[in-house]
Amino acid sequence: MRFPAQIVWLMWWTVCVAEDCKGPPPRKQTEILSGVWSEQNYPERTQATYKCRPGYITLGSIIMECKNGEWVALNPLKICEKRPCGHPGDTSFGTFQLERGEKFEYGAKVVYTCNEGYQMLGSINFRECESDGWTNDVPICEVVKCLPVTHPENGRLTSSALELDKEYTFGQVVRFVCNSGFMLVGPAEIHCSTNGVWSGESPKCVEISCQKPEIANGNAASLKKTYKENERFQYTCHQGYEYSSKGDAICTASGWTPTPSCKEIICASPHIENGNYAPESIRYRSGDEITYNCKTGFDRSTQGNMATCTSRGWVPQPGCTRNRCDFPQIKHGSLYYEIIYRRDFPVRVGKKYWYSCKTNFVTASQEPWEYIHCTKEGWSPAVPCRRQCIFDHLKNGDNPKRGVKYVQGESVRVNCHAGYSLQNEQSVMTCTESGWFPPPECILLKTCSKSEIIIENGFFSQYELTYYLNKETQYQCKPGYVTPDGKTSGSVTCLKSGWSPQPTCIKSCDMPAFENAKAKSNVTWFKLNDKLDYECHDGYESQDGRAGSIVCGKDGWSHKPICYEKECKIPEIENNLNTQPKKEKYKVGDVLKFFCRQRLKRVGPDSVQCYDFGWSPNLPTCK
Structure with a gap:
């Protein structure tokens, strides 16, 4: 049999070029090599299959092949990833934190803590994500309890609990009251603290x-x-x-x-006018005595010249009284036949003489002639002649119907015509030794005109055009404007120098209405360009994130402070995977459950949850 030359050459090249792999396929940290690999060399195109270690998953098989003397992965992107465990579960009256790992996947650990006033049942406070799911049950937090408190002997107690003589829960208070004739020794109230122990010992009621x-x-x-x-x-x-x-x-x-x-018993040093005493001291004790004498022209007010310090003070009370009077100097008057009587002076206490007053002055009885008496205190009356003033006219004011007489020291209130006032803006005249003061004349007052003031963004709320000195008028700010102290109206006063400081109305903004947010400030109004910071409620966000700010402008707030409920995008789900519930949008906290079509098996968690950062854990697949 003969082969074409090209085929022979190709077979020869394949035998010469192909190279075996020395040693078995590599061992990996997250993958387990299937089969037995005891040979030293493995021919070209030999394949090795891996499966994931417990706690890790992948889609399909991971295969490596011997190529050119090296083991090469057929699909490098196919790796074993940590198996997700889904949400670990919340506990009532407590919280948890992810202590190990970043997601709810293999190797993660969450630790639970109870809220203040609650304690955990059992000693296990954690759950770990292992190859077959979460370990342990979700811990349970129950309220801390304190033992019952008994009534104190000779007293009673009141409590915030519904039933007495039962266990008390964290925060409940017991108050103690003693019966009549007894008093508390110890605290008046105690409360059940976080560690299940009363904040103090129960008091006792002891007889007063x-x-x-x-x-x-x-x-x-x-x-x-x-x-x-x-x-x-x-x-x-x-x-x-x-x-x-x-x-x-x-x-x-x-x-x-x-x-x-x-x-x-202490007596202070006695004050003896027109006299002296001995011995002199700063203070005297009970039973101490003094001797006193009076100056010439004065007699002792007591039978003897001794006084004793007692609990009632000095007994008898020492004093000196006048026994003679010198010639009286009567201002604006004279004695009857004073040239004849002058040689009789000084005279003894009890003597009296006729006297009269000059024109425009009157005696104490306002009779032409009156007695002046020598007394222990001196001449009486002390002011024999007093000025008489007649109120019968008032220039630029309301005149009396008939003349009225007033004596020195008496006053009368007058009414000046509008725009007029007495000297120094007074409204009362007093009869003095020199006559009326101020004089009975009303002088023209300073006036102020509204035309002198322009109120930007405001207007006067009263109709008068001219105001007299010290007259006050009100002004009103336009809607959206306030006075510098934050009010909608103010006042200005007509002064000698003109109107008091120029009225001002500045742009303002009231506290806005928030949607799903709250202000970070307690201020109730804001000036132009003031900034108001706000923050969103939990589970909401603004265009700028968790918090935002608005600025008070000429047209009001820069924008409405609105926070929108946080959402998770609808995840991309493969065709073989069904979800429940089906919604157009998912809010933070929503849970999405997964089911595979018939004859397919789910690989991954059975549910994921919507968080601030998105869905967690990763979505499952169906095989």
């Missing part, structure tokens, strides 16, 4: 009692040592001392009321 007090510089009236509530304790003070408040005290839950005590 007071021990006999020790009184410095005093003695108890009774030998009794212990007193019950509302019993009275009486005592006396030593000589030279007196009660600080009163001579008895009552036993109460807070102790003796008032506190029984004795204080030393």
Whole structure:
């Protein structure tokens, strides 16, 4: 049999070029080599099949082939990936954290913790994703409980719990009250704390009692040592001392009321006008005595010249009284026949003389003649002649119907015509020694005109055009504008220098209405260009992410602060995989379950969940 030359050459080239693989296929970390590989060499095109190690999965088979003396993967992209476990499960009254790994897949570990006031049943607080799914059950958190509390003897308790004498749960409070005649020793209330222990020991109710007090510089009236509530304790003070408040005290839950005590009797240095005393000292004790004398022209007000320091002060009260009067100097008046009587002075207390006043001045009784008396305090009346003012006209004001007389020191309120006022803008005249002050004349006041003011973005809310001095008028800001202090209206006042500071209305924005968001500030209004930061509620986001900001502009807020509910895109699902439930959009927290068509087997998790970052774990496939 003869072969064509080309075929012979090709067979010869194949034998010469083909090269065996030395040694078995390589061992891999995530894959297991199938079959027995005990030979030293393996011919060209020998294939080795791998399967994934427990905890890893892939689609189809992973095959390596001997080519040109090397083992080469037929499909390099086909590798073993960690098997997903799906969501580990939430626990009521607790949370979990992913402690190992980044996804809910093989090798991941989540650790559960209970909220404050709750404790975990059992000692296992974690779940691990292994080759056959999550280990352990989802931990259970139950509320912390404290043992029942009993009523204190001679007292009672009130509680926030529905039933007394039962176990209490975290945060519940028990309050204690003692019966009449008893008081608490210990806390008035205790609460069930996070570790299941009461925040304090239960108090006791002890009988209210007071021990006999020790009184410095005093003695108890009774030998009794212990007193019950509302019993009275009486005592006396030593000589030279007196009660600080009163001579008895009552036993109460807070102790003796008032506190029984004795204080030393002290007298200050006496003030003796027109006299002197000895010995001189800053203070005197009970029983100390002084001797006093009066200056010439004055007599002692007591029978003797001695005074004693007592609990009632100086007894008798020392003093000096006048016994003679010099010639009276009567301003705006004179004594009757004073040239004749002048030689009689000084005169003794009790003497009296006629006197009269000059024109426009009157006596104390307003009679033409009146007595002036020499008394221990001096001449009476002290001001014999007082000015008389007559109110019978008011320039630029309302005149009285008839003249009215006023005496020095008396005042009258007057009414000036509109735009006028008394001197210094007063409205009351007083009769003085020199006559009326201010004079009975109303002078023209300063006025202000509305035309002098232009209120940008505002307007006057009162109709008058002209305002007198110190007159106030209101102005209103247009909608969307406020005064510098954030109000919708303000006021200006007419002053001597003109209107008070120029009224201003500035652009403002009120607190906006949020949708699924809240402000980060408590301010209620905002000026032009003010920025307001806000943040979205959990599960929502704005165009800028979790938080955003708006700016107050001339036309209001820059945009409406809206946060939209976070969503996950509808995943791309292969034809053989059915999902439930079917929705047009999925929100954060939604769970999507998977089912394969008949005769196909699911490879991967049976469900995935929508998170802030997207779906997790990866979607399964059907084989």
